[in-house]
Amino acid sequence: MSDSENESIKDLLDCVEEYENLIREKLKDDGKEPTAVAKIEDDLEIPMEKVIFGNREELLKNFAVAVGEYKKVKSEKEAASDGEDDTVTESRKRKPAWTDTDDTDIKLGEVKRPTRFSGPQDHIRKDKAYKEYLTTRYVRTVPQPKWAERDFKNEDEDAEDEALLQTVGFVAKPDTTNLRPTHLEYKRLKDLNRASYAEGSVTSIQFIPKSTAALVAGTTGISTIYSIDGAKNEKLHSMHFQKFPILCARLKPCGTKAIFGSSKRYYYVYDLLTAREMRYKLPKGVTAMRNFRISPCGRYMAVAGIFGNMHLFDACSQELIHSFKQNDAVSSICFTADSKNIICNSLSSKVNIFSLTKRRLAHSFVDDGCLNGSAMDLSLDQRLLATGSMEGVVNVYDFQKVQLSASPKPEKAFLNLRTSISDVKFNHTAEALAMTSVKVPAALKIAHFPSATVFANFPVMKGDIGKIGVVEFSPNSAYLALGSINKTVNLLRLKHYKYY
Template sequence: MSSKSIDETVLQEKLFETKAKRSIAEKPAALHRNAAWVDEDDEEVVVDLETSRLKKLRKTQEETHVSGGVFQERLKKQFKSGRSAAAWADLDAIDAKKTNHNEDSEEEEDIFAGSTNLLGTGQGDVLPPITLDVLRMKDANIQSPSNSVVQSTQFHANGQLLLTAGLDKTLRLFQIDGKQNPKIESIYLKDLPISCAKFSNDGKRAIMTGARPYFYVYDIEGGNVNRIPRVGARKEKRWLSFESSNDHLAMLGDDGVISLLSERSNEWIGSLKMNGSVRSVAFCPDERYLMSTGSDGEIYQWDLRMKKCVYRVADEGSLGSGAIATSNDGKYLAVGADSGVVNIYDPSTIRHGVAPKPTKSMMQLTTAVTSLKFNGDSQILSMVTKETKDTLKMVHLPSCTVFANWPTSKTPLNYVSCVDFSPSSGYFAIGNARGRVLLYRLTHYAST
């Protein structure tokens, strides 16, 4: 071996030796955590281990009492044996996770797939226009797709439960976690193809209507299904749609009649009558007023205590309207026409006898608007027509601009029949004609 090779070998060994020593020196020592408080009297305490709750801490059958210090040590050992169940409280693991947060891209992808609230900036933040950050999740009803068009889908107030219903006469409940979305319950109604289903506002019941003069109420806690045989003295043969508030059910009937029922007892308490046919209604945020629209292309506001019309005005440019929605903050009223135009109004500017001017007219849809939905913080409006395939638009508020990046031409929407946002707006569900409920994660918002 040449002298040059020997020198190189020696240099290489020194380099690796130095690097190894540096690596060992730089490795952080395990952090020692001191107890926040120590009670010196613990050693004087005597603990009785013969109680049924503490028998598992005994070392032998004859052992009946131990000192406070020994008792403490055995409790610690028992806790560590089941540590995985309380990983959220493992401070060392949390510190390690923080250290490695930017080093493992695959772990970051798992976080995205799990739809944890680490993604969201939280409700109350300003949503930027133009681009909407969206992640595709597993279908909400992947474990039990519908055998017909999904007529209704809605999130429970807790944000973790989702219902789906359709003409296959089945109500399904799913637990939404973004990963498996397990099915919780399935209710089959042999005599009711379901056209509309919603949770009651207290979340304890699910109400289902269809092409029948009666409707059903499912008691989620008790597991009972009750049939409500009629709506007052009304003669309707079908109840295809309704809306609910804390106090009322507003059932859409024939000849422009909106029947009001008690949300708690399902008893009929009055009716409202508009011109033409009623196609859509929405409660105002204070629930004192109800908005409605229909075939005459007009907007109605009803005082629910007086059971009378407060105002009736024309929806600009509409010869018939099929959808109406109010935002939770009371700043927006959206009305969708048969022409596909969606007018967005400031409700405070609408007065009786004066034709209101829209804040913005959205022209992106070209066939009849069938669904409008505001998200929880009123920064997004979803616009849908079920008459044209792959047609759904998301509008940013208050700019009234359509998000350009989503949905795209490759988004598998099919014919969209219904949509809903989770209470935090972290999830967006889309029911379609193929019996699927597509689930998307809006990463600007917390998942729960």
């Protein structure tokens, strides 16, 4: 037994002994003898709470002792747990391998100088450590990923907090993991290509997947890689191809090689690591590379040809593997996520799905309300397929239902744009669909899914974004790039998404 239980039994025995003494005194005063228990109970009645708890003074004294000992034990346990937490935190904290005194001695005023891009530096603290400035800027651009965060919170405490909230009637917090359908929070940053504007009419924008940089190409034959920080967007590298207007540029999934196509009978493959360019001549029957796509696996390259031909190349050896044929000219191409099928939109109402394993037409369906197709995109999860037409209609289909019917009905038809659709693009979660038309200025809309509604507050900068011909989301949708025909690439920061 514990000490508290022993004390309780002792108190109870004392009360019984006191009770017996009182009975004896009472009987002695009355001249009676304790002959039977029933007779004694008739003569004198003692309250039951006194038998159980004892006198009031003793009860309070026992309570005071018990509370004091409990507080003492609790404080000792808390002190021990705090010491263990401090020890664990100190043991898990990584120490630098070496330190440089210049990191703390160099001030920001010694490094930062006003330039023609930044202007005067009056808003910057000149006495601030340069290392602190660089660290803050890096964290703001590339925040710490969730997998690197260490959470030492006890799971039992989380369960208790959740049970408490359910008991006392607190309202649960709103879900912040999904994009809200009513209002799009975004911020316009400095133009992505503000360091040069040398690309001319922008035809392609490709975000490099493994670094915060983007590749911009245009009709002047110049392609440039820009860093993305939202403030300067400095130029990192530039490639110039003589007499070669770039009409389409694509990055391989590895992000180390770029392929540039034009109206010429040859194309370029550029190695971004070694800064070497390789020129390849197109095979017989392929006249140009105005429009092409690279498969997600990086093995295949699909090129839109003339007279309804769609040519399949090996992206490594640059050899022609096979040519698919459809009745009308190819307007847009996209691969499925498993790289086993190619979806081709045509200058008619037909959309064809070709199988790469069987090397034949697998399925064909009619795009509802479309006369001439112009753009197309498939979401990364292969759930939604968006098709745009020259009539200004954007249809969104359930891709699983499309493969089961020759005339499927779209889940949603967007009629917000009245001119020919130039580009449609899903973000990485398929929550946002960007659609644009290059025919008129500021012809740009973003639709939300699964609500299938258009954000009413986008865009608000209608006067100065120009005619948008191409749109592109960053790998994790934190940035949205809008390429216009007037040499500018507008850069937007979507605040809902945290990472590049």
